[in-house]
Amino acid sequence: MELIVETHNLTQRFGTHLALNQVNLSIPKGAVYGFIGPNGAGKTTTMRILTTLLQPTAGEAFVNGISVRQDPDAVRKMIGFMPDYFGVYESMRVWEYLDFFAHIYGIKQPRRTSLIQELLQLVDLTEKHDSYVMNLSRGMKQRLSLARTMAHDPSLLILDEPASGLDPRARIELRELLRELSRMGKTIMVSSHILSELAEMCSHIGIIERGTLLASGPVEQIMQDLRPHKLIEVQVLERAMPALQMLKQLPTINDVHLANELADDQAGGKLAINFSGTAEESSAILSNLISQGFRVNHFAERQSDLEEVFLHVTQGVVA
Numbered sequence: 001m002e003l004i005v006e007t008h009n010l011t012q013r014f015g016t017h018l019a020l021n022q023v024n025l026s027i028p029k030g031a032v033y034g035f036i037g038p039n040g041a042g043k044t045t046t047m048r049i050l051t052t053l054l055q056p057t058a059g060e061a062f063v064n065g066i067s068v069r070q071d072p073d074a075v076r077k078m079i080g081f082m083p084d085y086f087g088v089y090e091s092m093r094v095w096e097y098l099d100f101f102a103h104i105y106g107i108k109q110p111r112r113t114s115l116i117q118e119l120l121q122l123v124d125l126t127e128k129h130d131s132y133v134m135n136l137s138r139g140m141k142q143r144l145s146l147a148r149t150m151a152h153d154p155s156l157l158i159l160d161e162p163a164s165g166l167d168p169r170a171r172i173e174l175r176e177l178l179r180e181l182s183r184m185g186k187t188i189m190v191s192s193h194i195l196s197e198l199a200e201m202c203s204h205i206g207i208i209e210r211g212t213l214l215a216s217g218p219v220e221q222i223m224q225d226l227r228p229h230k231l232i233e234v235q236v237l238e239r240a241m242p243a244l245q246m247l248k249q250l251p252t253i254n255d256v257h258l259a260n261e262l263a264d265d266q267a268g269g270k271l272a273i274n275f276s277g278t279a280e281e282s283s284a285i286l287s288n289l290i291s292q293g294f295r296v297n298h299f300a301e302r303q304s305d306l307e308e309v310f311l312h313v314t315q316g317v318v319a
């Protein structure tokens with residue numbers, strides 16, 4: 001597994017306050033890495049170090065194997081950073097805003113003009129080419145800001161709380177955009193203090209609290225490690241009671257109960273399975289039901305699981 005971000009005992013002090021405490025991050029190339037923690041956990045501080053805006057007190061951070069301390073210029077070329085504030089560009093037109101940043105990145109004409117068209121198309125703002133930034137919605141501003149971070153074609157995007165303050169539609173649009181960027185081969189590190197904002201779009205997550213990295217890795221693995229007990233919901237079209245009896249016999253199941261009242265023994269219904277096995281074992285439960293003639297029309301792990309992992313790991317303490 002090739003890593004694009006690696007930190008070794010990364011530590012940051014502000015006076016006597018320990019904002020990061022020996023953080024060891026590993027982000028594989030191509031990952032969508034959700035960096036999650038409550039307010040004040042140290043997310044922005046980590047991102048500022050990775051983007052070379054802040055020198056760490058101790059420890060090391062590498063991007064594509066290059067040290068942020070030793071060669072910050074090379075690191076900057078590989079990173080697109082979207083901070084959690086937009087900045088004061090309200091009286092610029094959309095194209096001027098992108099032109100300004102592309103110019104700073106050293107992109108010459110006529111390439112700059114075509115690049116602006118490409119970036120606007122990517123973030124679905126082509127029609128806003130001549131609009132003033134101040135007239136854009138918050139979601140549009142976020143997408144424009146994201147377009148800006150892409151101007152020099154970086155391989156790593158670091159996005160600080162991009163979904164904060166967005167309405168549900170804008171959030172979905174942002175999620176789609178991040179998926180598209182991921183398909184284009186970008187590695188994305190994205191922070192939030194709300195896990196559900198990130199849960200569906202991340203391949204990996206890191207959970208940080210009070211400067212300490214509590215867990216980090218592929219989403220599935222974190223779920224497996226931190227919340228061995230899962231809840232599987234099953235719905236059968238009929239014979240819920242016999243299905244319950246059958247499931248009780250399976251050795252991989254800790255407990256199973258009916259999740260709704262049944263009209264009679266032959267009625268269909270919902271079952272809730274408490275289970276701590278692997279994905280293969282959960283698939284075997286489904287095979288068992290089907291091979292014994294039960295007609296299953298729903299079989300799923302409960303969606304709130306990741307949220308529970310987060311609550312379980314963090315204590316919700318604000319530093």
Ligand SMILES: Nc1ncnc2c1ncn2[C@@H]1O[C@H](COP(=O)(O)OP(=O)(O)OP(=O)(O)O)[C@@H](O)[C@H]1O
Nearest residue numbers: 014019037038039040041042043044045046193319
């Ligand atoms: N320049 C600074 N000087 C002093 N303290 C700082 C500075 N920057 C951050 N801190 C402190 O370090 C801790 C971590 O802050 P950081 O901004 O990294 O948290 P965060 O996880 O990004 O939180 P949020 O979700 O609120 O943005 C906080 O206690 C914060 O007050």
